[in-house]
Amino acid sequence: MIRSMAFLPGNTPNMLINGDSFGADALILDLEDAVAPSQKDSARILVRNYLRTHKDHSGTLVVRINSTDTDYWREDLQAVLPERPDCILPTKVDGADMVRLICREMEAIERACGMETGSVGLMPLLETAMGIEQAFAIASASPRVKALVLGGEDLTADLHSKRTKEGMEILYARTRLVCAARAARVEAIDTPFTDVNDMEGLRADAAFAKGLGFGGKLVISPRHIDTVNEVFSPSQEEIDYAREVLHCIAEAKENGLGVVALRGKMIDAPIVARAQQVFDAARTIYGDIF
């Protein structure tokens, strides 16, 4: 389960070595925007060494590689893939062909290293209008795809619109991406909230994204991690209700009842499915609480 995915600049040792203590469910070791062109070689070797010495990292480790329209992405993959990160986060993904191109390169490296093919996942970053329109094709292009990730800043530029805190300009992209991801049975991760000091705005933005169906959110500041984790975790009220629903259903099955009501409302399949999702999420986060 990934509620928060925090970016760590790939060429900054101080951030990399402290990343473990930030509390994010996933760390993104960034070889792209956070690294100057003159330091790409340096970051690639540093991130490779970091992965090599952090095999016991308890969270998810993701590497953001440079886009396929640069000279860097193949070297990025060749450096980091043998160290078996959990996922690769390719940028500016705008169609299934791009996913397949990256998958072919990954497979060749995996074979050359004697790794099981398909063992490293993909989390395509959708940050262009075309990427959003191709969301389902991207999500279903390979079994490697584990999540679709929204990049709102670049997308807004591509849409010729202005990025705002309210986010109406990316509402269509958010809903389209969630629908595509859920249809393809992969996770949906929201764009980051970029005002580092506006904690109320962050909470509202994360809650809105959760309401749309996102399972987690990108994070660009360590200060945002706790709030994002909290918002994307089930509340005590949600957990209590899920417990009641599942208890009710189990009891009804035991008594041979077909229809059951709770708090005056009929419990039907979607309510049970939602309760099960809350139950599973709570168990992942808090352990065996039931």
Next chain:
Amino acid sequence: MKIQKPAMAGTLESSDCMVTVTPEGGESVRYEIESIVMERYGDAIERAARETVESLGVTSGRITIQDRGALDCVIAARVETAIRRAAVKEVVV
């Protein structure tokens, strides 16, 4: 790998190190290390650098490390980057 020209990698920020690699004649690699934790970790820093130098097949040159509390994996990365940069011959047009 042969050191062809001077090259640098890394920074002087906390938890990092600045590595300078310089070509030298002879058949040995000379290490010059300056660290805020020299007394305690000087040997470990040189060991991390030496292992990287040997794994890249470098047999001569000078490796200067200005350490600011870097972990072994960071020292090894900066030394490797500096050597790879130093091993590229400049093309004279």
